[in-house]
Amino acid sequence: MSTPMNHQVRLAARPVGLPTDANWQFTTEPVAQPGPGGVLVKTLYLSLDPAMRGWMNEGKSYIPPVGIGEVMRAGGVGRVVASNNPAFAVGDAVTGSLGVQEYALFAENELRRAGLARIDLRAGSWTQWLNVLGMPGMTGYFGLMDIGQPKAGETVVVSGAAGAVGQTVGQLAKIKGCRVVGIAGGPAKCEWVVRELGFDACIDYKGGDVRAGLKEHCPQGVDIYFDNVGGDILDTVLTRINRKARIIICGAISQYNNTTPVAGPKNYLSLLVNRARMEGMVVFDYADRYPQAIAEMAGYLREGRMRSREDVVRGLDNFPKTLLKLFNGENFGKLVLQVADDDAA
Amino acid sequence: MSTPMNHQVRLAARPVGLPTDANWQFTTEPVAQPGPGGVLVKTLYLSLDPAMRGWMNEGKSYIPPVGIGEVMRAGGVGRVVASNNPAFAVGDAVTGSLGVQEYALFAENELRRAGLARIDLRAGSWTQWLNVLGMPGMTGYFGLMDIGQPKAGETVVVSGAAGAVGQTVGQLAKIKGCRVVGIAGGPAKCEWVVRELGFDACIDYKGGDVRAGLKEHCPQGVDIYFDNVGGDILDTVLTRINRKARIIICGAISQYNNTTPVAGPKNYLSLLVNRARMEGMVVFDYADRYPQAIAEMAGYLREGRMRSREDVVRGLDNFPKTLLKLFNGENFGKLVLQVADDDAA
Known part of the structure; x- marks a missing residue:
């Protein structure tokens, strides 16, 4: 040969x-x-x-x-x-x-x-x-668990909900007893995260008003926002956060191809009013703990609790x-x- | 009468x-x-x-x-x-x-x-x-100690350095063993915080280039930024933060009288790259602990360690x-x- x-x-x-x-x-x-x-x-x-x-x-x-x-x-x-x-x-x-x-x-x-x-x-x-068992899953796992620190009954919002990280974050937050609201582009993705992944609701940012969607689907406000997109959606979520809310800055896909400066979150003073936190994360920092997270998530896959x-x-x-x-x-x-x-x- | x-x-x-x-x-x-x-x-x-x-x-x-x-x-x-x-x-x-x-x-x-x-x-x-013994002192104390969590040897930057909160933050950070760099408006204030309050350096934002000042005076980067001003100064500090840096959002005086929307921190993705945190605080949350902080600060005043x-x-x-x-x-x-x-x- x-x-x-x-x-x-x-x-x-x-x-x-x-x-x-x-x-x-x-x-x-x-x-x-x-x-x-x-x-x-x-x-x-x-x-x-x-x-x-x-x-x-x-x-x-x-x-x-x-x-x-x-x-x-x-x-x-x-x-x-x-x-x-x-x-x-x-x-x-x-x-x-x-x-x-x-x-x-x-x-x-x-x-x-x-x-x-x-x-x-x-x-x-x-x-x-x-x-789920790779980088996106690890990112979702450690971002949600370590930085978000979800408690049962809290409301978690995740953007890019149908994406690799968003899937994991939403399903894991449901497993941890949270109310989960996704934000995704288009009715097909929104339907899928609700019907197939069990999110409580999903807001179609392409078809609707994100602010109105958050009001409707997060009646108790937002305790954790897992941000994959940045831009206007981050700004809108900032207006709906609760006291001591945690915002995980995982990415800002809306800004990556900008040829103008990144749009900063103009509602960031909501962090002050609400004593809230915005924190960045990089998955590689958690490499030592991947095996534990993989074992946990593989269990959820096996049991059919995660798709x-x-x-x-x-x-x-x-x-x-x-x-x-x-x-x-x-x-x-x-x-x-x-x-x-x-x-x- | x-x-x-x-x-x-x-x-x-x-x-x-x-x-x-x-x-x-x-x-x-x-x-x-x-x-x-x-x-x-x-x-x-x-x-x-x-x-x-x-x-x-x-x-x-x-x-x-x-x-x-x-x-x-x-x-x-x-x-x-x-x-x-x-x-x-x-x-x-x-x-x-x-x-x-x-x-x-x-x-x-x-x-x-x-x-x-x-x-x-x-x-x-x-x-x-x-x-020092009132709201600004309490704000500086709990913002720095609880949210900033300073460790000896770290570099702390504080804006509004000659103001009520800034004085306390800088002096307290020195007492805790940090390198302290202030940002203030004009040479008189800058001189005062260095000569009288013992800051290691102070950058005059009215007279100079804040970015160059940070490079010069924070050779090890910025571990804690106590932000009283927001706006361009926050953006500039964001470019100099270290891994796991903490930014305390105490106020944004540069934005309070805006008739246009607040300028969001366009370098906020530095939080992601540096796994850093930006957190808001409101002093009233710490009311139960004022007596302890007042006692500590009164001690520093008495001993001449704080002015x-x-x-x-x-x-x-x-x-x-x-x-x-x-x-x-x-x-x-x-x-x-x-x-x-x-x-x-």
């Missing part, structure tokens, strides 16, 4: 506003074999996340930017196809920072930073390991246009790019 | 932007005597605070607005001149919500809400009881124009209106 080729998507230039084709470069190179202690992974599915937009920008953030000419950073799942490391055997199902490419080669000293870890496909499917939905698009070449679905709200569920079939299944 | 008259300042109309003479009404009425359980207090000094501007607005806040035609709300200190209540004797020095008037009459059931309490003039002077400065203007009639000093930054130290001399002294 001839040497397989590795198709890759690299960052060609930093975008201004929405990424375009000009920001990407497609490359092909032969797949190399791992050195001592190294591991080679064949990518099956990649996670497409709003945070990717931030990684494309220059400048200090919680993680270094992707360099120009580098393979675009992406979390993914796949199979080990070659290993010189006793922790990984050929055929193992793994998750980690694989990058937007068909094969990810890791030197021994890169394994830790890439977060390469074996996954158990009995606990969740490949795509669930990029969703997930992934929006799977096929083909590495489709990465650029698929990423844009996140920013126009076109994806329905966790957005995943399938790169290859699982031959080992 | 004829019945003394009580001169009062009432809210005549709600202001748009800066208050003007048209917002105030001067009234005179005979001083009434207290009923059963009631107390009559002669006002000596009144506290003029930025929060007063908020109380003049209609709408829900942490405290009901002052009603049109009502005596303007104000904290103050004075002497009990008549009492039918065993807790207060004629001649007692007291503090409480006296209002902008020469005499404050309380029915028994109003005493608690007015927070009427005896004060010990050996612990602090009349005006110190409106400053205070009050800017005293004389004359009830000067209330309207004196209040404006807060908003143009003209006051130097805690702004106090002297209403009468202490005959009992």
Whole structure:
């Protein structure tokens, strides 16, 4: 058999506003074999996340930017196809920072930073390991539990409710005994989070008045707001928060492609009036506690108390246009790019 | 002796932007005597605070607005001149919500809400009881200690550094072992907080570049920002915060007289990147713990570890124009209106 080729998507230039084709470069190179202690992974599915937009920008953030000419950073799942490391055997199902490419080669000293870890496909499917049991699930779990600190009977509002993080936050908050109100774009997503995920209500920000929706569906006010979107929706929720409310700043997808300055929350003085708190979180800080959260959520999946939905698009070449679905709200569920079939299944 | 008259300042109309003479009404009425359980207090000094501007607005806040035609709300200190209540004797020095008037009459059931309490003039002077030992001091104490949670070696930045709250915050943070950098308007205030109060540095926002000042004086970044001003200064500090930084939202004097919407902190996503927290506080929540904080601060005053400065203007009639000093930054130290001399002294 001839040497397989590795198709890759690299960052060609930093975008201004929405990424375009000009920001990407497609490359092909032969797949190399791992050195001592190294591991080679064949990518099956990649996670497409709003945070990717931030990684494309220059400048200090919680993680270094992707360099120009580098393979675009992406979390993914796949199979080990070659290993010189006793922790990984050929055929193992793994998750980690694989990058937007068909094969990810890791030197021994890169394994830790890439977060390469074996996954158990009995606990969740490949795509669930990029969703509830992956970064979005961990983000929702620790954001809600550690920063939000929900108490039974409280009202939790989550934006991006049908998205990867929002699904987890809402379902987990229901399990913890809260009233849960989602905010999502369009009737199909709103219906789904209420009917399938068991949210108490969902406000369609595209079709209606978010303020009126909050008044109607949060008659006791808002105790926790899990914010994935920023912008006008954050401002509106700020007018409805209760005393000692907690706002988790997880993201601000409405602002990521701005070519003008970010819109600050002009109602932030509601924090003062209500002795409330707005706090940012980055999921990587909780890496030591992922196993505990994964075990808890896998239990909910097994018991049917938690569901997930992934929006799977096929083909590495489709990465650029698929990423844009996140920013126009076109994806329905966790957005995943399938790169290859699982031959080992 | 004829019945003394009580001169009062009432809210005549709600202001748009800066208050003007048209917002105030001067009234005179005979001083009434207290009923059963009631107390009559002669006002000596009144506290003029930025929060007063908020109380003049209609709408829900942490405290009901002052009603049109009502005596303007104000904290103050004075002497009990008549009492039918065993807790207060004629001649007692007291503090409480006296209002902008020469005499404050309380029915028994109003005493608690007015927070009427005896004060010990050996612990602090009349005006110190409106400053370090009063609401601004309590605000600074609980904001810094409870929300900021300073640790020795951390860097604390406080805006409105020469103001009533800022003085306390900075000196207390020094006592707790922090590096303290103030932000104030003009060289005189900046010099004073460094030379007299012992701040490590002070940035003159009127004369210089706040961002450059923060870079210079906070080489280790900002761990705690105590915000009294909001606006551009808040935005600038947000670019310099450390991981797990705490921002105490105490006020936003730069925004109180806006006739346009409040400027939201457009760099709020720094909270996310830095896993930082922005939290509002209202001093009244800590009323049960005032005695402990007063005892601690009185100790610092006695030991000379804490100083205070009050800017005293004389004359009830000067209330309207004196209040404006807060908003143009003209006051130097805690702004106090002297209403009468202490005959009992």
